[in-house]
Each structure stands twice: as structure tokens, then as C-alpha cells.
Amino acid sequence: MPDPLLELHGLSKNFGALTVTSDVSLTVLPGEIHAIIGPNGAGKTTLIHQISGTLRPDRGTIRFAGQDVTALPFERRARLGLARSFQITSIVPGFTALENVALAVQARSGSSFRFLRPVAGEAALNDEARAALDIVGLGRVADRTAAALSHGEKRQLELAIAIAMNPRLLLLDEPLAGAGPEETERLIGILRELRSRYGILLVEHDMQAVFALADRISVLVYGRVIVTGTVDEIRGHPEVRTAYLGEDALA
């Protein structure tokens, strides 16, 4: 088995008397989609915050690509290749899709484009941004403003922005939220393509999408991982079936 890209060990977090993450241990391997599912309020988003570095765990460790990153700030983790997909609200509506992604490339690269002549620097920025748009299937709308994109295309744009960070691992918090059936199908196809390039930790409520995509699934209930397993293991797990998902979700 390859070394894990991401390794959580005994991660715990309380907000006052409320335990939001309780002794969470899990791994994400290169080229794997590891999905986190669980009922509302189970602690999925706060777990993502702790991994990305916007929230400090009270206890436990986070190792990324063999390095202990538990104490590193968000930007340092991002530079190491831990990219969180941002919500639509971070997209600049008046900018084109290309400009939105170019901003992310520029933010990642800092001053490295400064040493190129302005025109060459801009061309290099745009080339990278175009490549990210192509990966998520948005190449043909690169010059359209973000405001003019459909909801599904905006979700694709978020993915392109995350990819522009040059990640090794993508943290995706509900990438299918609000997408219609056709858009969902398209996004599932894109996420499947992305798996060959990155490890993915996926938080998603759409159970059919999770079952279509995940290599492994961890079930989070009240901040605790009650089981980690393959799609078949999770579908058939009695505690998962009865505890909270309901039979319909697992059909």
C-alpha cells in the first residue's frame, strides 16, 4: 500500500461543552477518494476546517505528505499542496472564469511571475489558468464572466480554482450542493477524472454520488468515526443503516 497523503490521528475538538470531533483517525491515500458522510451537525465541516488549518484541534495530529502539519497555518499547508475548494462566494462575479483562476495561480505563485516580462508573465499565468479550466471541462467558457455561468459551472470553477493551487490533496466540502441531476452527473464525471491526479477527501450529502465515487467511506456521528469501509461495507453495515441514514439513502 502506498504511504498515505493525509493521516489524521486522534483528532479531537470541543466548542465549550460540545464535542465536535472525537478521536478521529483516518487516512487518504494518493489517487483515492475518501468520503466522509454523516448526519447534519456530525462535525464534517469542522473536521475539514481542522485539516485545512483554519481551526486548531485540541488534541491529535495531522500529517500531510509525511510531515506533521498540525501546528502549521492555513497558507503553509496550502503551499505544501493541501487545497480546500472554496465556496461560490469567493468567486469574483464580474471577472471571467479565466481571470478567477488566474488570480488563484497568482496567489499561489507569489512573486515568481514578477521576474518574467509583464506580457510573458501574463501569458504564463493564463496558460496555467487555462490548463486548470480544461481539467474541469470549462475551457470553452473561459472568457465568460463568472456571473454568467450556470450553478454547476460555478461549482466546476471552484474546482479549477482549487486545482490552480497545484495541490496534492483536494478537500471538497459538498461540491455537488445545489446541483441539478444533469449537473450532478457531469460533476461526478469530473471528480472521477480528478481522482487519477489527486487524493480527495470528500464531504458530500448526496449518497448516490458518494457511492458512485468513493473508494472508502468514513461515517461520522456526533464527531466520532463509527466505521470506515468500502461502499459495500458501508451500505450493508447494520449500525450505519439503523443509526441514522435510513433505508432509503442506502438503496
Ligand SMILES: Nc1ncnc2c1ncn2[C@@H]1O[C@H](COP(=O)(O)OP(=O)(O)OP(=O)(O)O)[C@@H](O)[C@H]1O
Ligand atoms: N464556531 C463554532 N462554535 C460553536 N459551535 C460550532 C461552531 N462551528 C460549528 N459548531 C457546531 O459544531 C457541530 C458540528 O458542526 P459542522 O458544521 O461541522 O457539522 P456538519 O457535519 O458539517 O453539518 P452539515 O452536514 O449540516 O453541514 C454543530 O453542532 C455546530 O452547531
